[in-house]
Amino acid sequence: MRVGFVGAGRMGRPMVARLVAAGHEVRALGRSAAARDALAGDGAVPVASLAEAAEGAEAVVVCLFSDEQVREVGPGLVAALPEGAILVLHTTGSPRTAEDLAALAAGRGVEVLDVPVSGGPHDIAAGRLTLFAGGSKAALDQVRPALAAYGDPILHVGPLGAGQRVKLVNNALFAAHIGLLADAVRLASALGVPEETLLDALPHASSASRALAGVASRRSVAEFARSTGPFLGKDLAVARALAGDLGADLGALSPAHDVLAALDGVDT
Structure with a gap:
């Protein structure tokens, strides 16, 4: 062609x-x-x-x-x-x-x-x-x-337009996965498990995901969030605006996005 x-x-x-x-x-x-x-x-x-x-x-x-x-x-x-x-x-x-x-x-x-x-x-x-x-x-x-x-x-x-709608949902879910991982690392730390140890173990378990694989490759949730922030941030802004225009909401995804946004240097 x-x-x-x-x-x-x-x-x-x-x-x-x-x-x-x-x-x-x-x-x-x-x-x-x-x-x-x-x-x-x-x-x-x-x-x-x-x-x-x-x-x-x-x-x-x-x-x-x-x-x-x-x-x-x-x-x-x-x-x-x-x-x-x-x-x-x-x-x-x-x-x-x-x-x-x-x-x-x-x-x-x-x-x-x-x-x-x-x-x-x-x-x-x-x-x-x-x-x-x-x-x-x-x-x-x-x-x-x-x-x-x-x-x-x-x-x-x-x-x-359906392609964009599917991709925006995908990225909203991916960002929520990162936020959940940040909370999982916090919980592990409270239980005495270092972040690196947790990230070595979880990719082999039932909690595995693409987000977890990316985080594990960087050895840090915060580092992975910073590397993806410029891309995810703009897409999450579009997803929020579209959901608002259509009278929808992000539901349980939203609190996980808040956790992600709280990571140092990350703007979602």
């Missing part, structure tokens, strides 16, 4: 490399000469503008850090995409962002998919990044050959 790519950073650049290795033609946006040189080294065609990234593309993938950044570049991409192309949004954010861009795209024969991801660069390198896709199943099937370069499983979870 001919794929445009916007956001070739910590997560995006390994996606670009996997797309190229799978035989796709990738036009990747690089804001600086150094970034474009790096992308050329990965086998992509480096470009300097959104219009160039979208030129002749069957799909354009957006993998930026924040929802605000997607809102900044989205209208320009929609305007530049050729008829029949698909805009794939990997950035975690508000479902309304995808819906607003889809409204702009409706008259242009362009479709939008919200496809937030779960995992990290190591999952991309292994081709096992989890993708939650919202939008037309036909559009998803059209871009599946490209997404399969780094995504497995690729889960169609419902109409446009």
Whole structure:
């Protein structure tokens, strides 16, 4: 496929490399000469503008850090995409962002998919990044050959916006797991069990989880929370706002988030 790519950073650049290795033609946006040189080294065609990234593309993938950044570049991409192309949004954010861009795209024969991801660069390198896709199943099937370069499983979870809703719930639960682990470490300390001893033992027991595996790898709940805070914090803010708008609440997840927020240096 001919794929445009916007956001070739910590997560995006390994996606670009996997797309190229799978035989796709990738036009990747690089804001600086150094970034474009790096992308050329990965086998992509480096470009300097959104219009160039979208030129002749069957799909354009957006993998930026924040929802605000997607809102900044989205209208320009929609305007530049050729008829029949698909805009794939990997950035975690508000479902309304995808819906607003889809409204702009409706008259242009362009479709939008919200496809937030779960995992990290190591999952991309292994081709096992989890993708939650919202939008037309036909559009998803059209871009599946490209997404399969780094995504497995690729889960169609419902109409446009559903991918973001599932990802926000996932991140709310993941953050709550970290908060619960902080309380578990506090309890263990009161019982005379050091944190490192607890983190050596629990991954082998029934309480194991991805959050616990991440914490155990850092040897500290607080250290893991600090490393994930910039990503989780923005997503939890969106989850709270969305829940409030829809008259829902975070229930038992909320106290665990409060524990997480109380860790030194962590802002959720």
